[in-house]
Amino acid sequence: MKYGLTLVAGLLTAGVLGTSAISESHVDKATMAAVKARQAQMSLYAFNISLLGGMAKGEVEYDAAAASAAAGNLAALSKLDQSRLWPQGSDNETLGDDVTEALPAIWAADSKIMDSAMTMTEAAVAMESAAGEGLDALRGAMGPLGKSCGSCHETYRKADD
Amino acid sequence: MRKLLVFLVTVGLLTAIAGWVASRPVPVSADLMAGVSGDAARGETVFWAGGCANCHAAPEAKGDDVLILAGGYRIESPFGAFIAPNISPGPEGIGNWTTEDLANALLAGVSPSGKHLYPSLPYTTYMHMTAQDVADLKAFMDTLPVSDAVSQPHELPFPFTIRRGVGLWKLVNMSPNWVLANADTPEIERGRYLVEALGHCAECHTPRDATGGLNRSRWMQGAPNPSGDGKIPAIDPVNLKWSAGDISYYLETGFTPDYDSAGGQMTKVVASMAKLEKSDRDAIAAYLKALP
Structure with a gap:
């Protein structure tokens, strides 16, 4: 009888440990997928902005249709629902600087990250209407767009190193 | 013995006076x-x-x-x-x-x-x-x-x-003295003034010595972040391979040549630099390119 109890306790313990181990690796996997997905979104931002920036700098010949398409992509990207991309515990202190530069401040109670995200969407929408209206209009919209990127990166991304 | 004591006290006093005089605040000339x-x-x-x-x-x-x-x-x-x-x-x-x-x-x-x-x-x-x-x-x-x-x-x-x-x-x-002793063009000279007299880029981008002063022999070669963690990148021509146009555009918009964006305290710097004439941002870029 005593042996039986020990066995049951042992099995229970193993079961609990096993479950938590599985669920932890499951969380890790989901978290890592979210980090990967949001970094992919950042790459898509940069890829589209690079065409607009190339035109603004004069490195690429201005083409209204191509500029509009890139700016349209940018605006669409900025409107994606990102709620699953930023799970709790996916900051650089938890996962390490080599995995993510997202600072814990993003999830702090006084975080203003949503305001910054809104600023970015507004700047991207403004670019969407400006990009096809000539090179000067495109150039004018680049400043606010860059500033909107900085509005998140100033406070919520680990400084360069 | 007594002579030595008088000598030592005198030297001590003179040193103290010299230190006091040397460390006094000296304002600009009245006119x-x-x-x-x-x-x-x-x-x-x-x-x-x-x-x-x-x-x-x-x-x-x-x-x-x-x-x-x-x-x-x-x-x-x-x-x-x-x-x-x-x-x-x-x-x-x-x-x-x-x-x-x-x-x-x-x-x-x-x-x-x-x-x-x-x-x-x-x-x-x-x-x-x-x-x-x-x-x-x-x-x-x-x-x-x-x-x-x-x-x-x-x-x-x-x-x-x-x-x-x-x-x-x-x-x-x-x-x-200027760090960049010879400014070969009016543009570089303007850039030198903007960086070495106004912009104080070196305050973060140049490493400091034991006194906390800037190590002018390692001008703009990057340094630990003076107010926080991480490192401030080097922006001398040896380390920063951006073109002058890229530097100027970064100061205007915050976009790097890879279309990443400025972060941290540099976003504030860019916001200020964006208010300048393009010719001034170009001058800063020309100055950085002219550094050894």
Whole structure:
């Protein structure tokens, strides 16, 4: 009888440990997928902005249709629902600087990250209407767009190193 | 024996007197600002190029609010925390300062009451400013909104609380010479003025020596972040391979050549630099490219 109890306790313990181990690796996997997905979104931002920036700098010949398409992509990207991309515990202190530069401040109670995200969407929408209206209009919209990127990166991304 | 004692006491006294004299605050010459009248419109360029708002605006301020120079930004240095004061043109700020007072602060690191200011105000850079630029800056700053925020005292441990010590620091660290001795074109010369007299880029991008002064032999070669973790990147031509056009565009928009964006304190710097004429941003880029 005593042996039986020990066995049951042992099995229970193993079961609990096993479950938590599985669920932890499951969380890790989901978290890592979210980090990967949001970094992919950042790459898509940069890829589209690079065409607009190339035109603004004069490195690429201005083409209204191509500029509009890139700016349209940018605006669409900025409107994606990102709620699953930023799970709790996916900051650089938890996962390490080599995995993510997202600072814990993003999830702090006084975080203003949503305001910054809104600023970015507004700047991207403004670019969407400006990009096809000539090179000067495109150039004018680049400043606010860059500033909107900085509005998140100033406070919520680990400084360069 | 008695002679030796007298000798030692005399030497000791002379050293103390020499130290006291050497460390005294020395203001600018009394007639420096005489007859120099300021122009607020030109002063606005000096203001943005000098990056005043980057430290003196409230830390969370955005947009036009950066013109309210309420102070409060903390520089966490190895010597303690320096807290940027209110420099708005009101009673809690510097509303009662004369143009000469401002010249003393920026060019000599001396307060209106004749005391040393701490070099968290980058007067090792501003000392190169022209008297005209000081007057123009004063004229512009007088047009800005008043903040009634009370300036917070620096949080420094002993012995850095002794302001006289700053006098000795100045003897070692205030150099009247340009780092880039030869500016070969007017554009590079303008860039040198914007960087070495106003922009104080080196305050973060150049490593410091044991006294906390800039190591001018490693100019712009990158350094630990003076107020936080991480590193400030090197921006000398050996390490920064961006074209002059890329540098200028980064200062305008915050976009790197890879279309990543500026982050951290540099977003504030870019916001200020974006207010300058393109020719000035180009000049800064030309200067950086001209460095050894």
